[in-house]
Amino acid sequence: xxxxxxxxxxxxxxxxxxxxxxxxxxxxxxxxxxxxxxxxxxxxxxxxxxxxxxxxxxxxxxxxxxxxxxxxxxxxxxxxxxxxxxxxxxxxxxxxxxxxxxxxxxxxxxxxxxxxxxxxxxxxxxxxxxxxxxxxxxxxxxxxxxxxxxxxxxxxxxxxxxxxxxxxxxxxxxxxxxxxxxxxxxxxxxxxxxxxxxxxxxxxxxxxxxxxxxxxxxxxxxxxxxxxxxxxxxxxxxxxxxxxxxxxxxxxxxxxxxxxxxxxxxxxxxxxxxxxxxxxxxxxxxxxxxxxxxxxxxxxxxxxxx
Amino acid sequence: xxxxxxxxxxxxxxxxxxxxxxxxxxxxxxxxxxxxxxxxxxxxxxxxxxxxxxxxxxxxxxxxxxxxxxxxxxxxxxxxxxxxxxxxxxxxxxxxxxxxxxxxxxxxxxxxxxxxxxxxxxxxxxxxxxxxxxxxxxxxxxxxxxxxxxxxxxxxxxxxxxxxxxxxxxxxxxxxxxxxxxxxxxxxxxxxxxxxxxxxxxxxxxxxxxxxxxxxxxxxxxxxxxxxxxxxxxxxxxxxxxxxxxxxxxxxx
Numbered sequence: 001x002x003x004x005x006x007x008x009x010x011x012x013x014x015x016x017x018x019x020x021x022x023x024x025x026x027x028x029x030x031x032x033x034x035x036x037x038x039x040x041x042x043x044x045x046x047x048x049x050x051x052x053x054x055x056x057x058x059x060x061x062x063x064x065x066x067x068x069x070x071x072x073x074x075x076x077x078x079x080x081x082x083x084x085x086x087x088x089x090x091x092x093x094x095x096x097x098x099x100x101x102x103x104x105x106x107x108x109x110x111x112x113x114x115x116x117x118x119x120x121x122x123x124x125x126x127x128x129x130x131x132x133x134x135x136x137x138x139x140x141x142x143x144x145x146x147x148x149x150x151x152x153x154x155x156x157x158x159x160x161x162x163x164x165x166x167x168x169x170x171x172x173x174x175x176x177x178x179x180x181x182x183x184x185x186x187x188x189x190x191x192x193x194x195x196x197x198x199x200x201x202x203x204x205x206x207x208x209x210x211x212x213x214x215x216x217x218x219x220x221x222x223x224x225x226x227x228x229x230x231x232x233x234x235x236x237x238x239x240x241x242x243x244x245x246x247x248x249x250x251x252x253x254x255x256x257x258x259x260x261x262x263x264x265x266x267x268x269x270x271x272x273x274x275x276x277x278x279x280x281x282x283x284x285x286x287x288x289x290x291x292x293x294x295x296x297x298x299x300x301x302x303x304x305x306x
Numbered sequence: 307x308x309x310x311x312x313x314x315x316x317x318x319x320x321x322x323x324x325x326x327x328x329x330x331x332x333x334x335x336x337x338x339x340x341x342x343x344x345x346x347x348x349x350x351x352x353x354x355x356x357x358x359x360x361x362x363x364x365x366x367x368x369x370x371x372x373x374x375x376x377x378x379x380x381x382x383x384x385x386x387x388x389x390x391x392x393x394x395x396x397x398x399x400x401x402x403x404x405x406x407x408x409x410x411x412x413x414x415x416x417x418x419x420x421x422x423x424x425x426x427x428x429x430x431x432x433x434x435x436x437x438x439x440x441x442x443x444x445x446x447x448x449x450x451x452x453x454x455x456x457x458x459x460x461x462x463x464x465x466x467x468x469x470x471x472x473x474x475x476x477x478x479x480x481x482x483x484x485x486x487x488x489x490x491x492x493x494x495x496x497x498x499x500x501x502x503x504x505x506x507x508x509x510x511x512x513x514x515x516x517x518x519x520x521x522x523x524x525x526x527x528x529x530x531x532x533x534x535x536x537x538x539x540x541x542x543x544x545x546x547x548x549x550x551x552x553x554x555x556x557x558x559x
Contacts, residue, residue, distance in 0.1 A: 052399045053556045072314070075402040082400070086393035090332045102324030103401040105317055147397075157400075 001064045003028045003155050003186035004049060009058035011044050018044040020210035022058070026155075026203075031177070031187040033201035033218075035194070037303050041210040042190050043083065043159065049188065050080050050157050063154060076104065079153035083160045083190075087143050089133035093124055096132060096143060097150055104151035111150065118146040122176075138169030145176060155186045162196060174200060194295040204295070206302045213302040221298045229292050231270045234259040236284040243281075247273045259287065318407045325403070325411025326418070333381045333388075334419045343377040343423045350485070363521040366431035368490040371451075371514030373427050375485070378420035378452045382459030383477045384470045385412050386551070390558045391468040399559070405551050409544075413456040420452035436521055443529060444520035450536045451513035457543035458509070464550035466557035484508045489515070494526035509539040 004026035011019040019041040026032040036042045047053045049060055051071045060067045067074040087096045094115060101111030119125040122142040132140060141161065148156060158177065162170040177200055181187055191197050197204055198218050205215040214221055233244075241253040244262055249270055252263040264270050267290040278285050333339065351369045389395040398408055428438075438444055462477040487501070488510035494502060505511040512532040519525035525532070 047559065050400045052396060052559060072318075072402045072404065075400065078400075080397070080400040082393060082396045086397045088328065088332060088394060089392070091328070095328075095331065099324060099328050100401070102327075103321055103398075103403055105321065105402075 001028075002026060002061075003030075003063060004032075004188065005059070005061040005064075006049070007059040009045070009048060009055050009060065011041075011048060011053070011055050017210050019048070019055070022207075022210075022212060024205055024212060024215055026186060026188060028186055029181070029184055030202040031181050031189060031200050033197040033204040034188065034190045034207065035192075035197055035204055035299060036207035040207045040303070042207055045207065046157060046159055046188070046190050050078060051075050076151065077154045079148035079151060079156045081144050081148045081156070081158045081161050083163065087132045087140060087147060090131060092129050092131055093119065093135075093143050093146075094128040096147055100147045100150040106151060114150055114152070118149055122146050138165055138172075141165060141169065141173060145173065149180070153185065155188065156180060157188045157190075159190045160192065161189070162191075162193065170196075194299055198295045206299060208303045214298070218295055222292065222295065224298070229265065229267050229290065230261050230263045231267050231274065232256060232259050232261050232287070232289045232291060233274055233285065234287040235278065236286055239281070239283065243277070244274075247277070249273075318404060319410075321403045322407045322411040322414060325398075325408060326414035329381070329385060329412055329415035330418065333385060334415060339381065340423070343380060343419070344373070344426050347372040347376045348427075361522070362434050363431070363436045364493070364518065364524065366427055366434065366436050367517035367521050367524075368514055370424060370427040370431070370448075370517045371488075371510055372485060372490055374420050374424050374448060374451045374513060375455050375481070375510050377423040378416050378455035379459040379462075379477065379481060381419065382412050382416045382456050383462035383473045386460075386463040386558070387465075387468050387470045387473050390466075391470075395555075396559055399555060405555065406548050409460055409547055409551060412460060413453060413544075416456035416459065417449070417452040420456065421448055424448050424452075431521070438520055439523060440520040443516060446533065447513055447516035447520065447536070450533065450540065451509070451516075454509050454513075454536050454540040454543060457540055457547055460547035461543060461550060464547060464554050466554040468558070484510050487511075489526070493524075506535075509536060512536050512539075 002025040006022055006024050009019055009022040010017065022045065034042055034045065044053070048055045051067045051074060054068060062074040063077055065074040088099070091099065097115040097118065098111060101115065106114070116125070119128050122145065124139060124142060124146070127135065127139065132143060135143065145161065161177070162173050165173065174196065177187060177189070189197065189201060201218060203215065203217050204221060206213045214224065216224070239260070241255065241260055244250060244260060245253045247262070247270060249264045249266045250262050254261045254263070262270055271288065271290065274285070274288065347369060351365070351372060386395065389398070459477070462473050462480070465473055465476065467473065487504045488508040489497065489505050490510065494505055494511065494515065497505060512527065512535045515525045515527050516529065516532045519529055
């Protein structure tokens with residue numbers, strides 16, 4: 001039995017079809033990334049999967065439980081971290097956690113231990129009696145993640161969990177996600193950050209216009225549009241891109257900040273030519289990298305025409 | 307009903323209590339809310355009663371009815387729009403509770419608040435020499451009316467908006483006319499035929515009348531009529547609130 005099974009899932013808002021006949025499954029224990037441009041249907045899909053809104057048609061099974069027929073039972077085994085901070089800011093961290101425990105019907109003695117453990121784990125124990133409105137964004141996000149774990153869920157839905165966080169908080173959340181996955185939790189991750197999806201996800205689905213454009217492991221997705229690679233070079237003084245475009249094997253040249261990016265299917269040959277060019281033009285090479293397509297390139301390729 | 311269903315209902319009731327506890331901590335246990343709950347009906351009442359020669363038990367019954375009405379409908383309309391704005395509603399909607407459970411939790415908190423604040427006019431009445439002839443009827447009336455008005459407040463909050471001002475405006479537009487047609491300031495028997503007909507469509511009429519019965523047996527309707535009317539209003543308000551919120555929830559998110 002898969003963690004999540006989705007068949008022919010459709011949701012319309014008036015004449016607009018937000019999610020169009022989606023089919024996919026998430027295996028037990030995997031981190032499944034859900035990527036897509038704004039308005040592609042990511043959040044609508046996540047909300048249907050978590051039972052927040054009802055689909056117009058289609059079937060969603062959470063660990064074999066039909067969430068439309070048995071929403072309480074299905075929601076009991078999932079944890080949700082919505083996109084925006086939504087702990088109760090007038091309550092303390094402790095009361096927020098206890099409220100979650102009560103919503104999930106967790107007995108008092110168990111919920112006390114679990115809340116203490118989670119507060120320790122997220123480095124919030126000293127702040128347990130402080131109202132959430134005094135917390136920084138990073139602390140709030142850690143608390144929200146802790147709240148979603150109060151029921152020890154089998155599946156965790158994370159909607160943009162690191163959005164707007166500083167590097168340190170973001171890394172901490174990502175480490176937590178990996179740790180939770182190691183503990184055996186299945187994770188459904190909606191994110192805009194390609195690098196985050198690349199680092200964390202076993203498989204990624206790219207959704208566009210309510211349809212799944214591609215679904216595969218990150219590296220396999222990169223191979224799909226493989227072929228074209230690029231060499232990135234930075235000189236001590238600006239150079240005319242047309243000079244580099246004339247090199248043999250260069251398909252395109254684009255500016256990338258203070259560097260130039262030369263697209264080619266033979267990066268090795270381009271490197272030799274660049275070294276010769278720098279010698280003949282008396283230029284100093286500050287940086288030189290050969291690169292393969294990133295997940296961002298895949299995303300752009302799959303969702304182009306936006 | 308099977309055992310599993312009974313257990314599920316008990317389980318959901320416990321979760322509704324958790325929601326009401328949260329509501330009390332966030333929305334009700336605030337000085338301005340409590341002061342407003344007592345002072346507003348008192349000022350309104352004094353403004354209309356000054357200079358009129360009416361018995362004190364008549365006055366206290368009207369004040370009690372109004373206090374329950376204003377306190378029980380004061381916070382329930384703003385919870386949903388506030389939690390829409392703060393994105394707490396999405397958290398609740400994703401947790402294993404039904405919409406009925408969420409609304410029941412909101413109602414329970416409001417009922418406790420309404421009952422608690424209703425003690426103020428009762429104690430004031432006792433201090434002024436009013437005797438409670440039928441305490442049991444009064445208790446039933448206060449509890450029923452608190453449930454009824456709290457459910458009524460939820461109907462206002464079903465508007466899919468995150469603007470509390472919009473909801474409060476709608477709520478005020480309905481609440482104020484009700485006060486003036488419900489026999490709070492004038493005895494129902496003194497109203498013209500059309501006035502009595504208008505009063506009969508307001509739940510506030512029946513709680514005020516029950517209070518008058520409980521203090522001095524100066525009621526217009528029989529106790530059974532008033533209690534049945536409040537139960538009927540409660541059922542209508544509760545069913546309407548659940549249906550309307552089921553429809554509006556997806557639009558809020």
